[in-house]
Amino acid sequence: MRRAGSIGALVLLLAAMSAAGASAQTAAAAAAPSDGTAADRSRLWLVLGTAATTFRGDCQECEQPTPYRHTESFSGAIGRRITPRMDAGMEVMWAPANSDTGGIRATFIMAAAQFRPWESRGFLLKVGMGMTLVRNFVYDGTTRQPPVTSKALGLGYGAGWVFWPHSRAGLQILGTQHVAALGDFQTSTGPVENVVGNFWSIGAAVVIR
């Protein structure tokens, strides 16, 4: 409940920051005789956001169904505006989850791109691919042992809407799914093979471009 509240507050804060940025941009544009078009300004693409995330690790040979866990996640991206409709760069998403016996931290580090099919509308699609580091503190059921870090193939995609797409700063709301294909996952009873972690997120982010 507290987590949901904090995410809600963060989303509101991001929205307020974005609105302030957008209005500042509009005011500046109105004051200047030539408005800062996309072609004139820096090509930096920067995204900072947070989301509510549900995740689950599973494998085809697993007999017991694994639980869904709920957490918050944080993401950031930095890159370049390639065209007025497309941005590309590096994305990092961090999803920490805790339980009574410890926690799991998943960090996605990916090459990512997002584009708006319609220039005049805010609808956007996003894809990324790279690596995931999964740090598992609960593999032996206690927190006394040092955590095990597994490397995984990471992939993410999503769709959303960006408000004020032509301003220097905007706000985007986004639904994403991230996948971490781990191969082996270490547990107290030995490795579990062919594990795939799925992360579903819904959140918001400030965009500067």
Added chain:
Amino acid sequence: MDATVPEAPAPPVTPALSMTAAATVQCDGCPRRSVGKAFWQNFLINVFYETANLVRGQDTAKITPKTWWANMEQGWVWDLDDFKVNQIGHPYQGNNYFNAGRANGLSFWESAGMTAFGSATWEYFGETNHASLNDLINTTLGGIALGEMFHRTAWLVRDTQATGGKRLLKEIAATAIDPITGLNRFITDDSSRVSAKPADMVPTRLSGVMSAGVLFQGSQTSAFDADGDPFLDLDLIYGEPATGRSRTPYDAFGVRMRFGGGGTFSEARVRGRLLGQPFKNGRFQFNVLQDYDFVENKAYSFGAQSFEVNVGYTGKLSSRNSVWVGGWGGLTALGAVDSLPLGLTEVPVEEPAGGEESPGQGVETGPRFYDYGPGGLFGGGAAFAHDGRRYAVVTYEGRHLYTLDGVRANHLLSRARIDLMAPLHGPIGIGVSGEYFDRHTFYQDADRTRLTFHFPQFRAYLTWSVR
């Protein structure tokens, strides 16, 4: 306005391009841009494949909102499908999504996004199977590589200045290569309209070699199979991959397809340039390439979606002889190689289901005898040419695959190949090729077992070159 200066005449606009249409068409022969139509056609492609599977009686096609929800709840998994389905069937389907974008005026990169969208929606909503991660990657990356290659190849066939029966035949042939663009052209009547060919669909240079002959394969146990397999190779070089500054994806690419040679369709390979930059006065060339690989013959199976950085040097050996030397390295987003668990020496013959309930037609329950994983790639090669015609090519390709799904092992794959060709008369020539494929498998068992497999190959053939 100065009355003495006559107004410039308005540029000629063909009737089909008048008024609002001109705003969404980038050039006379270009398709009209419509993102909505591209999405809609993506949906129709999924409906087409779904209907085809239903007609074939596939149980995986019996989709309902319940199966959609189950797939969304589960998320992505690895699938157990046949090698050919995963490594060439899905990339081909992806090429359709990609060309739904290209046919509707979208750029290469926008169409790439369209491919990912088509693939993801198919995986979640087109089948009862859980959404497959390997399919998503193969359909998207393979679909982009095959899609742009087919799209540009089809534009080579079209003659947009011609009319009548000759024009129609060429449009039909192009539709066979790139069905989605072809169908769109027939629907919009672009197939009969006289216009210019889109400038970016005209390569700076084009060369190709068709080879037909016999291929002999060997393995650890026998040097070569006594019975050779007939084969037909098609090699196409589009543009000039070894030279020039380029920021247009696939303005230069190479493609090889092999029919026969141990399978009906045994090899497909695409190398598409995403970015090119010459340096040192053009003697050296830096390229970023997208790679698609598929090999399935009697000896081994291999497939991959990769990206590589390639540096090449072109120099003159004499006034008529030249050499190209290059090296490359990169990342394999997802590779697949045939593999057996320890203790097995060949793929076991599948037992009939017996009293057990059948899982349903089209539902694969495994086991699957190939592994999936990402990795790295590296290689080098040299090509010697006389008057621009290649007579010797030597290449080495190495790959490392870290298995994420399959047998717990790492694979180190090597492929060395030498081609020697000589002209006979005009475009006709003769050639021989030797190839050596080697796989080291490092099992992650307690003993750290390491197995090595060798597959030599020899080919003799006639060639027909087009330059």
